[in-house]
Amino acid sequence: MLGRRGATEAAARESSVHLLRASGVGKQIDEAVLLLPTDVELGIAQCVVLRGPNGCGKTTLLRILAGTVPPSQGEATLDGAPVDERHDLTRGAIAALIGAPATYRDLTLVDHLVLIDSTWGRRGQRADDRADEILELLEIDHLAERFPHELSSGQQQLFHLSMVLVRPSSILILDEPEQRLDTDKRNLLTRILLDRKAAGSSLLIACHDPAMTEALADTIIDIRPA
Amino acid sequence: MTGAQRSQLHHVRAAILGNRPDTSLSSTLYPVYVAVIAAGTYGVPATQELFRSIDATWLAANVQTPVGAAAAVTAAVLFLALVRLVGRVHGPVVPPLPYLEMVVASPMPRKVTLARNWRLSLGGSTIGGLLVGLVIGAGGAIANVAPPVVIMPTALGGCLLGVLVAEFWLGGQLQGQPQGQLPGHLPSQPQSLPLGFGRGSALVRRRRDALALLGITGLRRQSASNVTMGGAVLAGDLRTARLEAARPTTHARRVRLRAGRPLVVIARRDLLGLRRAPGTALYGLGFAAAGSAALMLSLVSPQTPTVAPLISLVLCHLGFGAWCEGLRLHADNSGTSRLLGLPYRDTALAHLAVPVLGWTLTTLVVGTGLTLTGPVTPAMLIWALGTGLLLAGTHLMAAFRGMPPAGVFGPQAGVPAMVFWYAKPVLATLIVGTATAAWAVRSPAPWSVFAWMLIATAGVVAWGLALVGKRDRRS
Numbered sequence: 001m002l003g004r005r006g007a008t009e010a011a012a013r014e015s016s017v018h019l020l021r022a023s024g025v026g027k028q029i030d031e032a033v034l035l036l037p038t039d040v041e042l043g044i045a046q047c048v049v050l051r052g053p054n055g056c057g058k059t060t061l062l063r064i065l066a067g068t069v070p071p072s073q074g075e076a077t078l079d080g081a082p083v084d085e086r087h088d089l090t091r092g093a094i095a096a097l098i099g100a101p102a103t104y105r106d107l108t109l110v111d112h113l114v115l116i117d118s119t120w121g122r123r124g125q126r127a128d129d130r131a132d133e134i135l136e137l138l139e140i141d142h143l144a145e146r147f148p149h150e151l152s153s154g155q156q157q158l159f160h161l162s163m164v165l166v167r168p169s170s171i172l173i174l175d176e177p178e179q180r181l182d183t184d185k186r187n188l189l190t191r192i193l194l195d196r197k198a199a200g201s202s203l204l205i206a207c208h209d210p211a212m213t214e215a216l217a218d219t220i221i222d223i224r225p226a
Numbered sequence: 227m228t229g230a231q232r233s234q235l236h237h238v239r240a241a242i243l244g245n246r247p248d249t250s251l252s253s254t255l256y257p258v259y260v261a262v263i264a265a266g267t268y269g270v271p272a273t274q275e276l277f278r279s280i281d282a283t284w285l286a287a288n289v290q291t292p293v294g295a296a297a298a299v300t301a302a303v304l305f306l307a308l309v310r311l312v313g314r315v316h317g318p319v320v321p322p323l324p325y326l327e328m329v330v331a332s333p334m335p336r337k338v339t340l341a342r343n344w345r346l347s348l349g350g351s352t353i354g355g356l357l358v359g360l361v362i363g364a365g366g367a368i369a370n371v372a373p374p375v376v377i378m379p380t381a382l383g384g385c386l387l388g389v390l391v392a393e394f395w396l397g398g399q400l401q402g403q404p405q406g407q408l409p410g411h412l413p414s415q416p417q418s419l420p421l422g423f424g425r426g427s428a429l430v431r432r433r434r435d436a437l438a439l440l441g442i443t444g445l446r447r448q449s450a451s452n453v454t455m456g457g458a459v460l461a462g463d464l465r466t467a468r469l470e471a472a473r474p475t476t477h478a479r480r481v482r483l484r485a486g487r488p489l490v491v492i493a494r495r496d497l498l499g500l501r502r503a504p505g506t507a508l509y510g511l512g513f514a515a516a517g518s519a520a521l522m523l524s525l526v527s528p529q530t531p532t533v534a535p536l537i538s539l540v541l542c543h544l545g546f547g548a549w550c551e552g553l554r555l556h557a558d559n560s561g562t563s564r565l566l567g568l569p570y571r572d573t574a575l576a577h578l579a580v581p582v583l584g585w586t587l588t589t590l591v592v593g594t595g596l597t598l599t600g601p602v603t604p605a606m607l608i609w610a611l612g613t614g615l616l617l618a619g620t621h622l623m624a625a626f627r628g629m630p631p632a633g634v635f636g637p638q639a640g641v642p643a644m645v646f647w648y649a650k651p652v653l654a655t656l657i658v659g660t661a662t663a664a665w666a667v668r669s670p671a672p673w674s675v676f677a678w679m680l681i682a683t684a685g686v687v688a689w690g691l692a693l694v695g696k697r698d699r700r701s
Contacts, residue, residue, distance in 0.1 A: 085564065086569075086570075086698065101562050102559030104499070105474065106503060106555075107483065108479055110482060111495070114483045114491070115483055116567075118486055119488045119566040121487065121567060128482070147474065
């Protein structure tokens, strides 16, 4: 067992570091403006927190920077190249939790983590051990043999976070990771993310929790409502 | 039902209807009217043509024999088993939610409040069976393959099958109730289930007992599911309908997915999924074995009617499809955050490993058995193995077809356009598979036909991969 810091450092260490940048990116569909032009620069081992009222475009900005949605204007780049989730470089560097991720209804929690870990073809420590460690890290190891439909909403959120944390990445993009978590679990998540940052990961987070924002943020960007 | 209960139920129905006229009788009779018209207009001529297209010698040698009778009984038993499975998800007694909450949940006896729904299902099933029996008998008589008097036994047989369908359907509904709602909590009720599920005295008595044993939780779940599935079908969202119909997995939770290389772990995932859904795995095995056997046997003689490979390919498509749940789940997940390290297309192809392997092994075992016993040659076995690639392609098409285009919802398009859009994958299986099989069995150079089948299969696989790419770009 590597412990909390060991597990997060191991995941972060396996991916090389990257620079993520948004220059004047905005999103508009027909007449509807989803995001006004915004600049973001995420440096190595930094944490940028996006704030703003509901509907101001935080999630849209995260989607653009995760490479799942193209911007209508401006440019989003990873190491100077356009961010596109279909490219290996983007997928290898960025782990994103924006909305509920894909789950298989016939796999247990630990099976999901083993599957995700194995598809990244990582060497060294076994995928089974890494899966157990992540579950333990998020204090949901007692739920390892449950199926996703057997979880409460808070447990679902922790499970979704575990799926993002188990895969190698150098940039974590999280959309309101604190949602549905109680105070203890928010504190736990803050500690895990701080460890990730200390291990070299960059964090881009949309967050409504002032305590988490204060603890994590190197830069805070207030998104203007469209 | 006592007079007081009848009166109480009458008042309840009047309260629910309010000022609206009671159209329940006309809305019940209208589907029967449409079914009778459809049976007479389309059913009898189609059956008649079917009988005429079948070689009389082949019919005498294969159908009107003890083996043919045994096959018919086996098919009926399999059909009833399928009906029972359907009952677990959607039973014959599913009143609307408001009626459930306001009437069925009241202290009135459940066998009274649910009797009307049961009578409608039983009546519909019996009339449906009667019409099927009449259509088969009349078609056979008009085509001169049987004397007119055959209509009597086929109609009676149809009626009996209809009653059995209703009973097995109700049995499935009872068995599919949430745990703790099965017989036992009602001490005054005898612990008997509908036909085939327990002891008991008279059929009617057992049925009334069964209605009394239906729990409100199970009824509510099926009714809510009915609404969801109805909406999903109307919106053309088969994914929601499929996930709604599936029972949540709870089997073999202690069996862990073994880590491995990326493509291997995807295949292991699918195997584990089938292990956790043993019913689906066995259903796939049964249909794949029956379908591949029928396909190989249909290649034996040019006298075999074209409908034989057609039916066998339907079985093949269903059997192969039962093993493709991993592929469908992968397609369902498009548009969500991707966490797997493999590219989207590679993951889709990796999900085909288990069904293709399952098909190959099943066909090899069945084909070897049929080859050793005589009727099938190794060439026919190779043909059936090649059909596995066609099935892989059409199931790629099915899994990644996405939502129907807006055009099929237009007033000019209507239901046929939507049905055609959904049926494209199975039509691809049937058209390519049946046409090439019928051609090969009559051709002096069957290997050249086999080559054409592989070319058509390559086209189907390319079509499936194009749909995968389309979903990849959209997600």
